[in-house]
Amino acid sequence: MASKSDHTIIKKYANRRLYNTGTSTYVTLEDLAEMVKKGEEFSVQDAKTGEDITHAVLTQIIFELENKDGQNMLPIPFLRQLIAFYGDQMQMIVPSFLEQSMTAFVREQERMREQLTAAFGKSPAELMSMNLPVKLIEEQVRRNTEMFQQAMSMFTPFPLGGAPDSKAADTPRSNEPEAAKQQSSDDLRELKEQIAAMQRKIDEIAK
Numbered sequence: 001m002a003s004k005s006d007h008t009i010i011k012k013y014a015n016r017r018l019y020n021t022g023t024s025t026y027v028t029l030e031d032l033a034e035m036v037k038k039g040e041e042f043s044v045q046d047a048k049t050g051e052d053i054t055h056a057v058l059t060q061i062i063f064e065l066e067n068k069d070g071q072n073m074l075p076i077p078f079l080r081q082l083i084a085f086y087g088d089q090m091q092m093i094v095p096s097f098l099e100q101s102m103t104a105f106v107r108e109q110e111r112m113r114e115q116l117t118a119a120f121g122k123s124p125a126e127l128m129s130m131n132l133p134v135k136l137i138e139e140q141v142r143r144n145t146e147m148f149q150q151a152m153s154m155f156t157p158f159p160l161g162g163a164p165d166s167k168a169a170d171t172p173r174s175n176e177p178e179a180a181k182q183q184s185s186d187d188l189r190e191l192k193e194q195i196a197a198m199q200r201k202i203d204e205i206a207k
Contacts, residue, residue, distance in 0.1 A: 008042040012053060019047070029061050
């Protein structure tokens with residue numbers, strides 16, 4: 001396979017077959033999914049016209065994965081909300097919001113992995129097999145959900161009712177950045193305390 005630093009061109013032919021120009025072999029959607037997971041950069045072109053159809057193919061991969069048993073990641077409420085944005089005046093900012101939110105989500109997950117490894121000396125996969133970090137992961141999911149909700153509220157000028165709340169309108173917003181920083185600091189301290197508490201329990205079990 002091409003190295004991660006290379007950009008591979010995948011050509012799609014009229015018969016729907018996909019050709020990897022980097023390896024000179026025909027590939028499947030599953031192969032492309034594995035390339036994505038490995039961080040390999042590629043784009044898909046129509047073999048006849050040269051048109052970039054990467055977006056359509058990646059969307060097709062998601063569709064195929066979502067239809068496999070036990071692999072659904074996109075909840076119905078999210079899909080309904082996403083569909084509702086098509087044609088809406090907010091549509092133009094949704095792609096940027098989703099991209100930034102996913103980047104933040106990945107960054108938070110990586111930080112949690114590092115903290116778990118540093119605290120217990122084991123990889124997240126090993127800890128999962130011991131059922132130790134379940135509560136931490138559930139807490140992280142809750143925080144990530146709150147992060148998404150807070151980020152979305154930045155793009156919504158008024159509550160869903162349509163009119164601004166009078167109390168909210170009278171509340172100064174100048175302290176919001178400081179409040180956000182304090183909340184982030186509190187969350188990190190709480191996570192560290194939970195890890196420390198779990199480590200003490202493990203030590204007691206070991207004794």
